[in-house]
Amino acid sequence: MTISKNLRDRLSDAESVCVLTGAGISAESGVPTFRGEQGLWKKFRPEELANVDAFMRNPDLVWEWYSYRRKVVSEVQPNPGHFAIVEMQNLIRDFTLVTQNVDNLHSRAGSRGVVELHGNITRNYCIRCRRPASEELVQKSDKVPVCSHCGGFIRPDVVWFGELLPPRAYEEAEDAASRCDLFLCVGTSGVVYPAASLPQMAKEHGAFVLEINAEYTDLSPRVSETLIGKAGEILPLLVRVMKEERHHEQT
Numbered sequence: 001m002t003i004s005k006n007l008r009d010r011l012s013d014a015e016s017v018c019v020l021t022g023a024g025i026s027a028e029s030g031v032p033t034f035r036g037e038q039g040l041w042k043k044f045r046p047e048e049l050a051n052v053d054a055f056m057r058n059p060d061l062v063w064e065w066y067s068y069r070r071k072v073v074s075e076v077q078p079n080p081g082h083f084a085i086v087e088m089q090n091l092i093r094d095f096t097l098v099t100q101n102v103d104n105l106h107s108r109a110g111s112r113g114v115v116e117l118h119g120n121i122t123r124n125y126c127i128r129c130r131r132p133a134s135e136e137l138v139q140k141s142d143k144v145p146v147c148s149h150c151g152g153f154i155r156p157d158v159v160w161f162g163e164l165l166p167p168r169a170y171e172e173a174e175d176a177a178s179r180c181d182l183f184l185c186v187g188t189s190g191v192v193y194p195a196a197s198l199p200q201m202a203k204e205h206g207a208f209v210l211e212i213n214a215e216y217t218d219l220s221p222r223v224s225e226t227l228i229g230k231a232g233e234i235l236p237l238l239v240r241v242m243k244e245e246r247h248h249e250q251t
């Protein structure tokens, strides 16, 4: 893959970088994406599994689905794409990683201060008293566990359809998108809002918006440049270019 002179300059000059990731960055670790031929939403119906009414109607079914996904993510490892983002954070003074993923792989790779827009599947809490649930309580049952304090159902700490994003996380994401000079959207189909509005917001504030995806998406017509390929291959290449260019500047 060739990196244009323009992109090289952007990578070398960037002082404030915001990265938005989606399910595609974890695909190479073996976590299924949501859309596309092998996507989770081809086999399962979000309206039966990923909203609060479904949970109240059939908590055991929803719990089983999340237990399965929790198991999948616990058995996989972060890939070179996740690790490249950690390296990028080490190079850039003002760096924000915003993710739509709930799989915890960025934090496991070593990223710091990850802004989790859609929550994190490894955390759970009581729907009644909102206390966090212990790991032990979560692991022990195939059926939905109940809170040891108040008897309420325990649910995964993820954002379901129809729910608001955690306000603090979204504020942080908007701030980072508005002040960055380089915005990367990696492995997201860009169809779920409000996360999908962040690249546009960055562009309106003057950032160069680079998309990295296995295919063209709804975002592609609105970004500055799209690189087609695997995140686990392209991100390490971009970090290499960043390092080379920054090394030249110092010598």
Ligand code: OAD
Binding pocket: 021, 022, 023, 024, 025, 027, 028, 033, 034, 035, 036, 039, 050, 100, 101, 118, 159, 160, 161, 186, 187, 188, 189, 190, 191, 192, 212, 213, 214, 215, 217, 229, 230, 231, 232
């Ligand atoms: P999607 O499943 O919608 O999109 C995944 C994107 O990753 C697609 O555009 C693929 O082309 C791309 N992709 C796949 N493999 C890749 C690879 N190796 N390298 C680069 N790109 C690759 O996932 P999201 O955009 O994250 O919401 O979905 C957004 C939200 O929809 C999710 O957070 C989830 C879902 O419903 C909630 O759970 C609230």
